Amino acid sequence: MNNVQKQYLLNTISAAKRGDGRGLEDFRKMEIETGVIYKAEGSARVRFGKTEVIAGVKMDVGTPFPDTPDDGVMMVNSEFSPMASPKFETGPPREPSIELSRVVDRGIRESKTIDTKKLCIKKGEKVWMVFVDIYIINHDGNLIDAAALATVAALHSAKMPEYDAKTEKPNFDKKTKKLPLSCKPITVTVHKIGENFIIDPTLEEESITEARFTVATNDKGNLCAIQKGGVTSLTTDEIYKAFDLSVKKGKDLRKLIKG
Amino acid sequence: MRPITIKVGIIPNADGSAMFSFGKTTAIAAVYGPRPLHPKHKQISDKALLQTIYMMAPFSTTERVRPGPSRRTQEICKVTREALEPVVCVEEFPKATIDVYINIIEADAGTRTAGINAASLALADAGIPMKDLICSVAAGKIGKEYVLDLEGKEEDATDCDLPIAYSQRMKKITLMQMDGDMSVKDTKETVNLAIKGCEEIYKKQRQALEERWMK
Numbered sequence: 113m114n115n116v117q118k119q120y121l122l123n124t125i126s127a128a129k130r131g132d133g134r135g136l137e138d139f140r141k142m143e144i145e146t147g148v149i150y151k152a153e154g155s156a157r158v159r160f161g162k163t164e165v166i167a168g169v170k171m172d173v174g175t176p177f178p179d180t181p182d183d184g185v186m187m188v189n190s191e192f193s194p195m196a197s198p199k200f201e202t203g204p205p206r207e208p209s210i211e212l213s214r215v216v217d218r219g220i221r222e223s224k225t226i227d228t229k230k231l232c233i234k235k236g237e238k239v240w241m242v243f244v245d246i247y248i249i250n251h252d253g254n255l256i257d258a259a260a261l262a263t264v265a266a267l268h269s270a271k272m273p274e275y276d277a278k279t280e281k282p283n284f285d286k287k288t289k290k291l292p293l294s295c296k297p298i299t300v301t302v303h304k305i306g307e308n309f310i311i312d313p314t315l316e317e318e319s320i321t322e323a324r325f326t327v328a329t330n331d332k333g334n335l336c337a338i339q340k341g342g343v344t345s346l347t348t349d350e351i352y353k354a355f356d357l358s359v360k361k362g363k364d365l366r367k368l369i370k371g
Numbered sequence: 372m373r374p375i376t377i378k379v380g381i382i383p384n385a386d387g388s389a390m391f392s393f394g395k396t397t398a399i400a401a402v403y404g405p406r407p408l409h410p411k412h413k414q415i416s417d418k419a420l421l422q423t424i425y426m427m428a429p430f431s432t433t434e435r436v437r438p439g440p441s442r443r444t445q446e447i448c449k450v451t452r453e454a455l456e457p458v459v460c461v462e463e464f465p466k467a468t469i470d471v472y473i474n475i476i477e478a479d480a481g482t483r484t485a486g487i488n489a490a491s492l493a494l495a496d497a498g499i500p501m502k503d504l505i506c507s508v509a510a511g512k513i514g515k516e517y518v519l520d521l522e523g524k525e526e527d528a529t530d531c532d533l534p535i536a537y538s539q540r541m542k543k544i545t546l547m548q549m550d551g552d553m554s555v556k557d558t559k560e561t562v563n564l565a566i567k568g569c570e571e572i573y574k575k576q577r578q579a580l581e582e583r584w585m586k
Contacts, residue, residue: 210442210446214442333554335552340545343456347544351562
């Protein structure tokens with residue numbers, strides 16, 4: 113972005129306005145659709161304005177980790193496909209993609225959303241593995257929040273395949289039970305631009321953000337995961353303000369998820 | 372906090388280097404640069420590129436760590452860079468690179484914080500202009516007690532693990548991560564405790580640098 117555009121954006125935000133007419137603490141028009149991928153156990157498409165993300169849940173039977181023999185396994189992975197933005201390239205995942213998957217993963221894992229004990233089939237030998245894959249379809253800012261919301265919606269819409277004891281494999285033709293889930297963790301990222309805090313930035317706004325602060329909250333309003341990003345430092349007061357904003361906005365978003 | 376050991380200038384080949392340990396966690400860091408950056412397209416016209424490379428030695432943990440980058444180490448590289456860059460005067464060296472290599476030679480929780488402390492000392496030792504030293508420590512809550520500098524066993528028992536990096540002079544936080552389940556109020560308490568820990572580390576870092584350079 114050139115300096116004129118940048119200055120214009122900064123001026124608008126410092127006057128507590130947004131280019132698209134939103135308030136500083138408003139999300140863009142939001143759509144959540146679940147069950148968009150028939151073959152997946154659970155799936156969701158989330159749109160924040162022009163940002164679009166699909167999360168899919170696939171399950172399989174595998175061996176547990178040796179240190180947690182009776183816990184199921186959950187993994188989150190994300191793919192920044194080159195079709196989603198001219199800035200994305202093919203090849204192994206880079207830092208932004210890795211950070212996104214790990215932040216989303218922590219939000220789900222630390223809030224103990226999935227009761228992994230109930231995913232155990234035979235202790236030490238067979239457990240259910242839950243794979244969440246996040247695909248970015250179009251990148252127009254705020255990927256972390258969109259991806260986290262899509263993940264939670266996909267998990268809540270998921271139906272587990274039945275375990276076939278004879279073949280020791282999952283039977284994908286019979287999907288009946290829901291996943292053992294306890295809560296809906298919501299991730300909200302607060303961006304600092306000038307002296308203002310905004311949420312749900314567009315790609316343009318994201319390019320001038322100084323620091324970003326991501327907070328995942330559970331149903332009780334407790335914090336489950338935090339990640340600061342960006343090369344600007346923040347005072348404790350600014351951080352506490354971000355906590356409060358994330359908790360408040362998290363409550364609104366949670367209502368949008370069915371299940 | 373666990374006993375802290377600091378040594379500055381441990382790698383003669385490097386422009387700056389330091390070792391930092393919290394009890395049984397030991398990090399060593401070496402700084403090379405500012406030096407020319409290749410390939411050229413990676414150069415930034417108005418500032419230096421700060422590159423941080425965090426690695427764990429395969430023998431540093433109970434179960435051998437597979438060498439090479441993992442998702443975890445790549446995330447740590449990123450947050451370490453973002454923790455340090457606010458105080459490094461990168462604008463002094465346009466188009467150059469400053470490479471910070473962090474090796475964890477023994478790990479018992481708190482490796483990213485030990486790594487940041489070592490890196491900040493190594494940058495200072497290399498004579499790179501900085502606005503402040505960065506200090507870093509994790510805090511958490513076990514039962515009703517707030518605890519500072521979690522060690523391996525405590526990390527398993529805690530409600531949350533919250534590492535921060537802090538600039539004492541600016542009174543600002545440059546890194547914060549957290550995983551766990553804690554109310555907003557408790558989180559704030561934990562942050563305040565971690566800041567107190569950072570203030571103590573700051574004194575020790577200064578002392579170590581003075582010992583090396585003020586003799």
